[in-house]
Amino acid sequence: MTSTSTAPSFDVGSLRSQFPILGTTVHGRPLVYLDNAATTQKPVAVLESLDDYYRTQNANIHRGVHHLSEVATFEYEKARGKVKNFIGAADVREVVFTRGTTDGINLAAHSYGRKFLTEGDEVIISAMEHHSNIVPWQLVCDERGARLRVIPMNDGGELLMDEFAAMLSARTKLISVVHVSNSLGTVNPVNEIVALAHRNGTPVLLDGAQAVAHMPVNVQELDCDLYAFSGHKMFGPTGIGILYGKKELLERMQPYQGGGDMIRSVTFEKTTFNDLPYRFEAGTPPIAAAIGLGAAVDFIGRIGMSAVRRHEEDLLRYATERLSAVPGLRIIGTAREKAAVVSFVLDHAHPHDIGTILDREGIAVRTGHHCTQPVMQRFDIPATARASFSLYNTREDVDALVKGLAKVREIFA
Amino acid sequence: MSELNELYQQLILEHNKSPRNFRVLDRCTHDADGYNPLCGDHYHVWVNVENGVIMDIGFQGNGCAISKSSASMMTAAVKGKSVAEVKALFDTFHAVIMTKIGDEVPDATIEALGSLGALAGVREFPARIKCASLAWHTLVAALNGAGSSISTENNG
Ligand SMILES: Cc1ncc(COP(=O)(O)O)c(C=O)c1O
Numbered sequence: 001m002t003s004t005s006t007a008p009s010f011d012v013g014s015l016r017s018q019f020p021i022l023g024t025t026v027h028g029r030p031l032v033y034l035d036n037a038a039t040t041q042k043p044v045a046v047l048e049s050l051d052d053y054y055r056t057q058n059a060n061i062h063r064g065v066h067h068l069s070e071v072a073t074f075e076y077e078k079a080r081g082k083v084k085n086f087i088g089a090a091d092v093r094e095v096v097f098t099r100g101t102t103d104g105i106n107l108a109a110h111s112y113g114r115k116f117l118t119e120g121d122e123v124i125i126s127a128m129e130h131h132s133n134i135v136p137w138q139l140v141c142d143e144r145g146a147r148l149r150v151i152p153m154n155d156g157g158e159l160l161m162d163e164f165a166a167m168l169s170a171r172t173k174l175i176s177v178v179h180v181s182n183s184l185g186t187v188n189p190v191n192e193i194v195a196l197a198h199r200n201g202t203p204v205l206l207d208g209a210q211a212v213a214h215m216p217v218n219v220q221e222l223d224c225d226l227y228a229f230s231g232h233k234m235f236g237p238t239g240i241g242i243l244y245g246k247k248e249l250l251e252r253m254q255p256y257q258g259g260g261d262m263i264r265s266v267t268f269e270k271t272t273f274n275d276l277p278y279r280f281e282a283g284t285p286p287i288a289a290a291i292g293l294g295a296a297v298d299f300i301g302r303i304g305m306s307a308v309r310r311h312e313e314d315l316l317r318y319a320t321e322r323l324s325a326v327p328g329l330r331i332i333g334t335a336r337e338k339a340a341v342v343s344f345v346l347d348h349a350h351p352h353d354i355g356t357i358l359d360r361e362g363i364a365v366r367t368g369h370h371c372t373q374p375v376m377q378r379f380d381i382p383a384t385a386r387a388s389f390s391l392y393n394t395r396e397d398v399d400a401l402v403k404g405l406a407k408v409r410e411i412f413a
Numbered sequence: 414m415s416e417l418n419e420l421y422q423q424l425i426l427e428h429n430k431s432p433r434n435f436r437v438l439d440r441c442t443h444d445a446d447g448y449n450p451l452c453g454d455h456y457h458v459w460v461n462v463e464n465g466v467i468m469d470i471g472f473q474g475n476g477c478a479i480s481k482s483s484a485s486m487m488t489a490a491v492k493g494k495s496v497a498e499v500k501a502l503f504d505t506f507h508a509v510i511m512t513k514i515g516d517e518v519p520d521a522t523i524e525a526l527g528s529l530g531a532l533a534g535v536r537e538f539p540a541r542i543k544c545a546s547l548a549w550h551t552l553v554a555a556l557n558g559a560g561s562s563i564s565t566e567n568n569g
Contacts, residue, residue: 348430352452352477353421356538360417368452382453382475411421412478 010307016392018043018299029362032400037182037210037341037388038366039232042296046235049295053288061287062261062278076287079294080277086297087227088218089244093276096243096250097285101209102132104228104243105176107280108205111253112174112226113140121146121173124164126188127153127378128181131371133207137176151177153378157184157333161192168200175202179217179227180210183370183386184333185316185341187215194223203249209233213390214312214339216305225249231289236296240289243280250276257282308391312340315389319398323387326405332384340389343370346405349412351385357411358385361404419534420541421478428482433489436471443558447474447551449543449565454480458488458551465495472548479532479541484548486529496556502526503549510536510545 016022019041024031033041053075059068061076077092084092098104113136117123123137127150134148141148151164159177175197180187190206197204203225211217213234219227226249231240245253255262255273259282264272273279300308319342323329328347346354355367366386369376376382387401438444438459447456454476461469470488475481491499505522506529512518514537523530535545543565554563 350477350481352454352541352544353479356420356541357417373453376453382455411417412426 010303010311012311012392012394015303016394018045019392020044020047022392026362026364027360029360032361032363032397034387034389034393034397034401035364035366036213036390036393037233037370037386039238040213040235040390041392042237043235043299045299046237046292046295050237050288050292053291057291058288060284072287075291075294076285079290079297082294082297083242086301087212087242087244088220090220091247094244094247094250096245096277096280097290098228098241098243098280099239099286100230100232100241101130101207101228102230102241104226104241105133105205105207106136107243107256108176108226108228108245108253109136109140111256111280112203112249113137113146114144115252115254117141117144117146117173119145120171122149122167122169122171123147124149124151124167124172124175124177126151126159126177128157128159128184128186128188128372128375129176129178130182130207130209131373133176133178134374146173147171150374153186155379156335157181157186157375158335159186159188159193161189161196164193165196168196168202172197172200172202174205176205176207178207178210180208180214180339180341181333181372181375182210182341182388183343183372183375183384184335185338185343185388186333186335187211187337187339189337190222190224198223210339210341213300213308214305215309219244231293231296234293234296235299236293237286237289239286240293242293247276250280253280255282256280259283261285303391311391312389312393315393315395315398316340316342318395319387319389319401322398322402323405326402326409328409329405332379332381340393341386342388343384343386345381345384346408346412349408351383353412354385354405354408357408358401358404361400361407363401363404365401416534416537420538422531422534424486424528424531425478425482428485429478432472432481432485434471434492435473435485437473438469438471441469441471443555445551445555445563447547447554447563447565449476449480449547451565452477452544454544454547456480456484456548456551458484458548458555460552460555462496462556465497467491467494467496467499470552472551476547477541477544479535479544480547483532483545486532487548487552490527490529491552499556500553502529503553506532506549507546509533510542512536514539 061073205226208229227244262282351367441459456474
């Protein structure tokens with residue numbers, strides 16, 4: 001009996017049973033995991049694919065002629081194909097394996113930024129970026145004498161699109177914005193951003209870390225030029241991520257790291273680089289993690305992203321309603337278009353204390369600045385507590401959170 | 414709830430609500446900035462030392478209840494003590510909050526801490542130990558004049 005089903009095919013109970021960790025206890029309480037924006041839990045299918053790989057397929061890829069190397073290479077490339085279909089890319093060569101979102105953005109900053117930015121050029125980011133979409137651009141802009149500009153936002157956490165449009169000029173060389181904000185939950189109008197940017201002749205990178213596991217994402221429909229995300233936030237292992245890039249753009253970008261696999265031939269005089277996507281994959285990659293990510297994509301595919309989105313929209317509505325009714329609680333991030341991320345502050349109780357008290361109730365939330373210090377400065381708060389939901393969360397999890405907050409209020413009355 | 418009650422006991426909540434010496438010193442001989450980049454807790458501590466004795470101390474900033482009450486209780490505890498006494502007190506305090514869960518802390522040690530002993534419960538919450546020690550590290554940095562700013566990420 002659950003009040004959570006939002007679609008006949010969406011059976012949250014059976015989904016939960018596929019995540020062993022959700023059956024564990026913390027401080028003697030059943031785990032209520034509400035820190036999905038930090039990382040998601042892993043289903044059995046992913047765990048088994050990792051185990052299987054190491055038990056029966058382990059070898060290095062693209063190098064050996066022996067059987068296991070062929071199997072490992074085949075599985076690794078199969079995972080790439082799964083990701084290609086998952087994000088609707090036109091070509092597998094547009095799917096670069098990285099270590100994660102941070103690595104993907106750094107790749108772009110290096111391979112695009114260092115090649116194309118010159119003195120006086122501008123890169124535009126937004127006021128709600130994760131540090132991983134700020135610092136790499138600061139570094140490359142400093143180096144190249146370029147300028148970093150920031151799209152401001154309103155008090156609800158929505159980007160001011162007029163201001164963005166006014167910023168665009170011949171100097172604008174790249175837009176890099178977050179698809180879904182990890183600290184505010186805002187779903188940005190990325191179609192509009194891409195359209196405006198392209199009218200200006202400027203490519204767009206989207207940070208999709210918080211989007212891919214929560215809503216359908218199709219890079220061709222978005223028409224973005226680069227799209228970065230992390231495997232571990234979409235039920236896959238840590239240490240693997242994706243940078244999607246349009247082929248024409250990737251081909252113009254310079255290599256990132258140098259090493260094995262990314263080359264075609266090396267002499268001490270001259271090295272020629274490998275084709276896409278290998279040109280950007282130097283060294284032995286996290287093979288098992290890539291295969292595990294493929295298993296995660298299969299897992300999501302069996303559920304369907306539209307069903308996930310509907311379920312999480314219900315959770316967001318319910319959580320917003322219940323949390324808004326908690327006396328002294330203020331939600332930070334009230335955009336019209338939101339993902340199921342609810343950041344909040346509570347009168348008289350610091351987020352850090354909220355986190356500790358909830359933890360003793362078995363409830364995992366994130367507290368702090370969420371690697372978005374400029375967002376905290378914008379709202380003039382030191383930190384927030386954040387509940388972030390995933391497909392396996394339920395209305396009961398929201399109820400547990402609200403009950404836990406009553407305990408916080410009791411202590412900090 | 415018992416460990417939570419131990420952590421958030423009345424004395425701590427009270428110091429959090431009305432922190433002592435929560436002010437800038439007009440005159441000071443030493444001061445330092447203390448910052449925990451992981452959670453954003455941020456305090457500034459000013460001290461006025463005369464002939465090796467802490468004559469006055471003040472702090473400002475913000476952070477969680479544990480860090481703020483610890484800062485407040487620290488300022489109350491160190492006033493009038495010599496720098497050497499303060500460093501010894503910090504060593505005792507630090508040893509208590511760092512005591513492994515399950516290991517006994519002798520009653521005499523807790524008693525030696527006076528009201529600071531109220532923070533002993535923090536040792537049950539390893540993620541919060543840095544909160545309790547932030548102001549102390551800041552004070553020690555000020556007294557050592559080692560630099561004007563410390564961070565929990567390079568001061569255990
Ligand atoms: C919006 C956003 N961008 C980037 C990142 C960085 O991801 P990762 O640490 O997996 O590289 C995160 C994760 O915290 C995020 O939420």
